[in-house]
Amino acid sequence: MLNLVLFGPPGAGKGTQAVKLIERYKLVHLSTGDLLRGEIAGQTKLGLEAKSYMEKGELVPDSVVIGMIANKIEANKAGNGFIFDGFPRTPKQAASLDELLKTNAIAITVMISLEVQHDALVARLLNRGKDSGRADDKDQSIIENRIKVYHKETTPVIDYYNAQGKYKAINGEGEIDSIFESIAKILDPLK
Ligand code: AMP
Numbered sequence: 609m610l611n612l613v614l615f616g617p618p619g620a621g622k623g624t625q626a627v628k629l630i631e632r633y634k635l636v637h638l639s640t641g642d643l644l645r646g647e648i649a650g651q652t653k654l655g656l657e658a659k660s661y662m663e664k665g666e667l668v669p670d671s672v673v674i675g676m677i678a679n680k681i682e683a684n685k686a687g688n689g690f691i692f693d694g695f696p697r698t699p700k701q702a703a704s705l706d707e708l709l710k711t712n713a714i715a716i717t718v719m720i721s722l723e724v725q726h727d728a729l730v731a732r733l734l735n736r737g738k739d740s741g742r743a744d745d746k747d748q749s750i751i752e753n754r755i756k757v758y759h760k761e762t763t764p765v766i767d768y769y770n771a772q773g774k775y776k777a778i779n780g781e782g783e784i785d786s787i788f789e790s791i792a793k794i795l796d797p798l799k
Contacts, residue, residue, distance in 0.1 A: 609714055610635060610689035610799055613696070613774075615765065616722035617758040618751070619729035619736070620780045621787065622693045625722070628788045629691055633795065636684040639693040640673050645742075647676070665744055665753035667697055667761055674704045685712045692716075698761055702768045717798050719769040720791055722780030729755060 610633055614622045623639065630637050644662060647655030654676065658668045677695060684690065696702040709715055724732075730751055737745030744750050769775040778790045 609687075609717070610795065611692075611709070611714060611717045612689070612795070613692045613716055613719040613769065614722070615719050616780055617724065617729055617762075618754045619732040620722040620724045621732075621784070622722060624784060625788060625791060626691050626693050628784075629791065629795075632792065633799070634688045635691045636680075636687050636689070637691050637693060638677060638680055638695065640668075640677065640695040640697075641693075643676055643680075644668060644673075662744060663750075665750040665757060667757060670698055670700045670704070673697075674701060674708075677705070678708055681708055681712060685714060689717070696765055696768075697758075699764050699768050702765050716769070716772075716774060718776060718794065719766075719774050720794060721766060721775065721777045722787070723777055724780040726755060728781060 612629070612635065614626055614629070616622055626637050626639070629635060644655070644658045648659050648662070649655070654672060657672060661668045673695065681690070692705070696705050706716070730748065733745050733751045733754075734748065736742070744754065766775055776794050778787065778794070780787060
């Protein structure tokens, strides 16, 4: 199995690269942002709880996110592996993910962190907001808050995987295909 944590700030290109990675490695894509937006669209209790955090660019509580991911892992554990996109976003989530995987006799293979400069992130998100329909991509102050939250609450996840020898950083700026090739160079030997 190949179990990848695709990491990086909002606007780093995780979703874009995930589409290409799924095609090449036949992995199950688990994006907590997509799952949460699905819950909101379905007007579920979980969606209602998550909405107020997402609108402000804050993180949804760990317990909500972890609960949502558990049955998805269980349901897909016989496949080629997973791409975790936008998750884990706190060290607590990373530790819970390790536990969940362990109970299913699997483990994270590698964490790939896409590095993109602040101004490029803001420009990409504002551009995406023009047609993504995502309220959190339209307002510059919400975008700035999402990046701030990333630095404060999410970057410690790097230390978590670095301590396990699983952290790999790559430059997330440039052509989509050349970024993909840099990722593939890391993943191909790990298959
Ligand atoms: P994303 O689609 O990954 O940019 O996520 C959009 C929003 O969903 C974030 O700004 C958070 O409010 C929420 N969210 C997504 N994934 C997580 C997570 N793993 N932990 C906490 N909140 C999350």
